[in-house]
Amino acid sequence: MIMVEIRPFSGIHYDEEKIGSMEKVITQPYDKIPLELQDKYYGKSEYNFCRLILPKEEERYKAAEERLHKWLKEKVLVSDEKPCVYVYYQEFEVLGKSYTRKGFISAVKLHPFEEGVVLPHEQTHKGPKIDRLNMLSATEKNLEPGFMLYSDPENTTIGIFDEASKDEAEFEVEDEYGVKSQVWRIESPSKIKKIQEVLKDQQVVIADGHHRYETAVTYRDQIREKMEWDEDSAFNYRMTYMVPVEDPGLVVLPGHRLLLEHEFTEEHLQSIEEYFVISDVEDVDEFLSDNDDTTAFVVYDGKKYIGLRLKGRSSIEKFFPDDYSEDYKSLDVVVLRDVIFEGIMKTGKLDIDETISYERWAEDALDKVKKRDATVAFLVNATRPEQVLKTAKNGERMPEKSTDFYPKVNSGFVIMDIGKKQKLL
Secondary structure (H helix, E strand, O other): OOOOOEEOEOOEEEOHHHHOOHHHOOEOOHHHOOHHHHHHHHHHOOOOOHHHHOOOOOOHHHHHHHHHHHHHHOOOEEEOOOOEEEEEEEEEEEOOEEEEEEEEEEEEEOOOHHHOOEEOOEOOOOOOHHHHHHHHHHHOEEOOOEEEEEOOOOOHHHHHHHHHOOOOOOEEEEOOOOOEEEEEEEOOHHHHHHHHHHHOOOOEEEEEOHHHHHHHHHHHHHHHHHOOOOOOEHHHEEEEEEEEOOOOOOEEEOOEEEEOOOOOOHHHHHHHOOOEEEEEOOOHHHHHHHOOOOOEEEEEOOOOEEEEEEOOHHHHHHHOOOOOOHHHHOOHHHHHHHHHHHHHOOOOOOOEOOOEEEEOOHHHHHHHHHOOOOOEEEEEOOOOHHHHHHHHHOOOOEOOOOOEEEOOOOEOOOEEEOOOOOEOO
8 A cells, every 4th residue: 555755855945144034034924915915025025935836927827937036046036955854833822822733744655535545524615726736836946834743652663752852953033923943953864764664554635735635646647748757856856844643733724604595593592402412602712612522503693692502413314315424523614504504504505705704703603693794693613633633544524614724834034946957865
């Protein structure tokens, strides 16, 4: 059976002496940069990474290609001499707690989903794949890393990362959201081999960036049709940030559901009462926290907060198709979709930004209802990382926006060259 393959690579990165400070150039991922932030990044530095991943020019792909070539020629961007993996820590605070997410960046061999090596975990809407395919074709570089999960119950890899982190970081930056990123290189072949050994018999799961992963596979296939290649060709791989699912710093935030057209009625509540214990809620956070070991929701229709707590799983079996696994049926977001939305409210399939939308923060979801931008909010507990891994390995996909891995991976620390002549050792 084919299993995941990771390799070190000689990353391209900024020469800090040329740019003055890494804080002037590091950015959020391209799809998390609204116009105002794009303007802010452009004002920070003529070398800001936004000018590569999201240029303002009308011919953006040409602009990115020319700018990248210029920065390499001027040695604003330089390449590491030896192949490395890059330890990447992010320190952050969220919901009143402090965390450090620990992972590493390496080259991960590309496999179409049907090969069962790299697994998707979530259903995705049709995304802007052509945009990133054009950017890949123009630059022949992985400008931003993907994000995947693996399992390391013995914490072998974390031990290697923590040892590397005792040295002074190669790069250290705090972004606009207060997230502190640190990067270290690991060049030692023996340490890299230990990391490879942990992953060699595994399937890995995409945490974030399903569309971009599929785009990378498409690009690989296009290049393979045009030229001679071998398994060491760099375009067979994708630069990827990898985090063990056991890492205490791996935080998943909830995706609260907002219905944009369907009304929540007294009749719906009466039907729900057959399956859920219903209560008035004064403190939303407290109710969800107290019930995070079962399936529970808070409904807000602009008038009152209603708590729903599942009475028992056997009563809702009739709402599920026979091919659902027990793990899948236990997911809160699946219960909400299949039992309440489609089963009781008869919403039919909900389309993102047309009949349903999602919010990271409960306060924002409630505000949308108060402003009548949505008819009703269903607040949920976050999906746990181990549920993501189990679901993907069962060959099932969670509903859209079931996970929100926080924080996002910053862009600009390292680039991987996937040019047609590039080889990985």
